Amino acid sequence: MTTTPSTAPETVDVLIVGAGPTGLLLAGDLAAQGISVTLVERRPHRTNNMTRAFAVHARTLELLDSRGLADELIKTGIPLASLRFFGKLSLDLSRLHTRFPFVLITPQYEVEHLLERRARTAGVHFRYETELTSLHQSAAAQSVTAELREADGSRTTLTARYLVGTDGMRSPVRHALGLPFPGRSVIRSMVLADVRLADEPSDILTVSGEGDAFTFIAPFGDGWYRVMGWHRAHQAADSDPVDLDELREICRTALGTDFGMHEARWISRFHSDERQVPSYRTGRVFLAGDAAHVHSPAGGQGMNTGLQDAANLSWKLAAVLRGHTADPEALLDSYHAERHPVGARVLRTSGALVRLAMARTPLQRTVRTVTSKALATVRPASDKAIGMVSGISIAYRAPRGAHPLTAKRAPDLSLREGRLHQLLRDGTFVLVTPDGTAAPASPAPLVHAHWQGDRTTTLLVRPDGYIAWASDHPDPAALRAALDR
Numbered sequence: 001m002t003t004t005p006s007t008a009p010e011t012v013d014v015l016i017v018g019a020g021p022t023g024l025l026l027a028g029d030l031a032a033q034g035i036s037v038t039l040v041e042r043r044p045h046r047t048n049n050m051t052r053a054f055a056v057h058a059r060t061l062e063l064l065d066s067r068g069l070a071d072e073l074i075k076t077g078i079p080l081a082s083l084r085f086f087g088k089l090s091l092d093l094s095r096l097h098t099r100f101p102f103v104l105i106t107p108q109y110e111v112e113h114l115l116e117r118r119a120r121t122a123g124v125h126f127r128y129e130t131e132l133t134s135l136h137q138s139a140a141a142q143s144v145t146a147e148l149r150e151a152d153g154s155r156t157t158l159t160a161r162y163l164v165g166t167d168g169m170r171s172p173v174r175h176a177l178g179l180p181f182p183g184r185s186v187i188r189s190m191v192l193a194d195v196r197l198a199d200e201p202s203d204i205l206t207v208s209g210e211g212d213a214f215t216f217i218a219p220f221g222d223g224w225y226r227v228m229g230w231h232r233a234h235q236a237a238d239s240d241p242v243d244l245d246e247l248r249e250i251c252r253t254a255l256g257t258d259f260g261m262h263e264a265r266w267i268s269r270f271h272s273d274e275r276q277v278p279s280y281r282t283g284r285v286f287l288a289g290d291a292a293h294v295h296s297p298a299g300g301q302g303m304n305t306g307l308q309d310a311a312n313l314s315w316k317l318a319a320v321l322r323g324h325t326a327d328p329e330a331l332l333d334s335y336h337a338e339r340h341p342v343g344a345r346v347l348r349t350s351g352a353l354v355r356l357a358m359a360r361t362p363l364q365r366t367v368r369t370v371t372s373k374a375l376a377t378v379r380p381a382s383d384k385a386i387g388m389v390s391g392i393s394i395a396y397r398a399p400r401g402a403h404p405l406t407a408k409r410a411p412d413l414s415l416r417e418g419r420l421h422q423l424l425r426d427g428t429f430v431l432v433t434p435d436g437t438a439a440p441a442s443p444a445p446l447v448h449a450h451w452q453g454d455r456t457t458t459l460l461v462r463p464d465g466y467i468a469w470a471s472d473h474p475d476p477a478a479l480r481a482a483l484d485r
Contacts, residue, residue, distance in 0.1 A: 012036045012125070013321050015146055015160035017132050018167030019043075021053075021108060022289030022306035024115035026164060028067070029314030031122035033427050035321055038158065039124055040148060042131040042167075053108035054205075054218040054226060055300025058093070059391025061100040062412065063311045066424040066465060069114045070100070077106025077221070078204050083389070091386045098392055099412050099421075105205055107220055108303055135163060135176045137283045144284045162317060164286045166306070169273065171291035177282050183275030186296050186351060189236045191229045191247045193267035194220070198260025206255070213253035216297070224265070228297070229254065242269045272296045274347050280309075280336040288313060293343035295350040304391060305346050309339050315427065315463035324444035326484050338396040349388050396466060403470035410461045415449040423447050424463060429483075432459040440476060442483045 014030055016023045019041035027039045056064075056073065064070040079102040081094045094101045120126070129151035136145045144163040148156050165173025174181060197217075206217035212232035219225050229250030236242070244267060248258040276293040280286060289306030313335045320328040387393025398407040413420040415432060423430045428445040434456050439448040451457075460469040460482055469482035 011159045012038045015163045022310045023166035026310035027124040028119035031124045033318040037124045040127045040130040045128040053303035056104040057304045057390045058098045058100045060304040066421040076110040077104045132172045162284050165291045166289045169290045169294040181275045187272040193264045195261050196263040213250050215251050215254040295347045311464045405467045405470040417449045430461040440480045
């Protein structure tokens with residue numbers, strides 16, 4: 001496969017820095033809408049099996065379904081209908097009201113493979129082994145100029161109308177903007193390895209914290225397993241040596257067995273931070289994914305949150321670039337307004353999980369036991385927990401006086417013209433009305449669909465699957481105003 005064409009445009013609509021899942025989904029969305037996109041990545045083009053991400057949650061699967069990718073991705077992994085933590089806490093995902101009432105256990109590179117293929121098909125221009133060194137915004141020219149360094153050391157300049165940093169927790173884009181990244185390290189000296197096991201674990205996903213250690217084990221599906229382990233008594237620097245004996249001991253402490261762990265193809269040590277940038281937008285530059293927020297791996301929400309950032313931002317950038325909104329600045333500002341609180345919530349929930357796992361004192365362990373029992377037995381608490389972890393319960397702030405459905409996730413409605421997620425695959429708004437309702441003129445492309453039954457509610461669903469406007473009674477003037485916004 002050719003990864004870097006010989007020539008590249010010097011001016012593009014959107015420059016994306018970072019070819020992880022967040023950047024790939026964003027690039028594919030924009031290119032599918034006819035937006036010119038260049039995606040630069042400092043690494044060479046290769047499959048990266050060093051990823052820590054293994055969980056694709058229900059809300060992310062819904063977003064992939066609305067891009068025609070979910071069913072194919074599911075074939076690469078193992079659906080898991082419940083999550084168990086600490087041997088005591090179990091979350092029953094089968095109760096989720098979605099086409100995907102489970103978490104899919106599959107390596108991140110499977111997600112990246114599908115998203116890269118889609119982006120290439122849509123016409124995204126890839127430039128690997130290319131690093132951003134600086135950027136400059138011009139208010140007069142309404143553009144961003146990026147200086148790039150190629151693999152051979154040569155420097156080039158590329159101008160874009162907008163730039164998005166999806167370039168990870170050490171984000172050069174964030175550094176170029178001079179933005180702080182406040183937070184702290186929450187786990188030090190986490191050991192990470194790919195190994196073979198002589199004895200297969202009884203659970204597909206093994207997560208346990210006992211005493212002074214906790215361990216995570218997930219299968220690749222080809223005989224290799226990703227293992228993460230932490231021990232309170234061994235807090236070494238990331239650069240300190242690490243070997244398989246250390247990881248075996250951690251697993252035996254946390255699980256009572258190391259499953260006959262052997263043949264590590266690689267092993268390393270890392271630390272995990274909780275950080276969030278204060279602003280996701282600075283002029284014509286945006287941050288998404290780990291460039292905007294990082295947190296502990298507990299709950300497997302990192303990659304999922306980044307993909308949902310991308311889905312929120314992509315349709316807004318496309319609408320502005322195609323002239324489909326009356327107030328471009330307000331629409332672009334809404335990206336930060338909607339996604340920053342979500343990132344903060346993920347920091348809190350993943351942080352709470354890792355602190356439960358790291359419980360040390362008798363009081364802390366009692367709190368963990370009580371919390372686990374409550375989440376396992378109290379239905380409202382359990383439903384809230386699975387809604388948060390899966391992303392299904394994520395909603396945005398609605399304007400004052402709006403219909404109760406406004407800014408909430410739209411389920412995959414069964415409509416006369418097909419499933420809602422299928423109708424969203426063109427990247428347009430979907431208007432759902434009762435029979436006999438005419439669709440008004442719209443400044444942007446619109447799919448008009450109808451209820452199968454006798455419901456009278458009118459819904460205007462955004463391209464990212466959230467409800468932009470709703471009414472229980474015919475209101476043509478308010479609908480036209482919503483379409484204009």
